[in-house]
Amino acid sequence: MAIINTAIKPFRAEAYKNGKFITVTEADLSGKWAVFFFYPADFTFVCPTELEDIADNYDEFVRLGVEIFGVSTDTHFSHKAWHDTSPAIGKIRYALLGDPTATLSRNFDVLRVDEGLADRATFLVDPDGVIQFTEVTAEGVGRNAQELLRKIRSAQYVRAHPGEVCPAKWEEGEITLTPSLDLVGKI
Template identity: 75%
Template sequence: MALINTEIKPFSATAFKEGKFVDISEADVKGKWAIFFFYPADFTFVCPTELEDLADLYGDFQKLGVEIFSVSTDTHFSHKAWHDTSPAIGKINYYMVGDQSGTITNNFDVMRPGVGLADRATFLVDPDGVIQFMEITSEGVGRNATELLRKTKAAQYVRNNPGEVCPAKWEEGEKTLAPSLDLVGKI
């Protein structure tokens, strides 16, 4: 699980996006911010609530130059069927990646051994293809897209402002910290 600050591994897959099947690879990620949003399976219960939450904020992520790739070990055909039949999933305009080979899921080390399903996991990848943060939750615990957006803004701020860090609960426009010897023991 030592994936932070490592470069993503090569992959190729087919995704469903805006009514079409599209081929994608790690080359489509380089040069932009990307979120890989792994979930266990289509046609389930917690997953559609998370994916809908993310769909509701997709425009905000795009304004930050962030592309979203939701990933499960289902096929791209299953993603299309789910998109066409579920009101929540029908809102999605980001990539719904079919990873039936498990390559991407294994590359990010979130394949459940012996089960063939992804853990509920989120990764933010910077424009250099390097993983900047990750979050993995248990099966029954859904994620929050608003918090993911906040963390993404913080990661972008830190990248664009070397020597500064974002404290807990930091929101865009708030004060940051500049770590130094003078700051030690004063927080």
């Protein structure tokens, strides 16, 4: 996956958000942080637990200036039906993008071509439209919104503080590192 530090590719997707169908394009992301949260399919098992976890933490994502886009190869119509029938999915206030042509799944290189489904994958896109973070997990391994929030805070800190980096398990307010010749071999 040589996708880190590359710009997202143009796209146009129909989505379901807050009781409405909307169209989302890469232009809508300009100047904003965004998370693309790919999952295999609506009406499944691990997927609703992850999407609900994001929904339960959505206010914190918004506080950080991050918009969430849930993406599967289902249609926006399927997303609405799932939203209307599942208590977990009914909590969602972020956009669920339909990707029936697999344009987004191909753009982010997460399409399982032989199945027509997206991998379980997460991408953080910075305000310049550049991918800063990606995570892909196996089908049965769910993701964690709190860990995603920690990584977003780290990426935002590094962007705001050029020359500094965040060590493992870094939390907001903790000490960062400033790479230099003097630091080599001292960690």
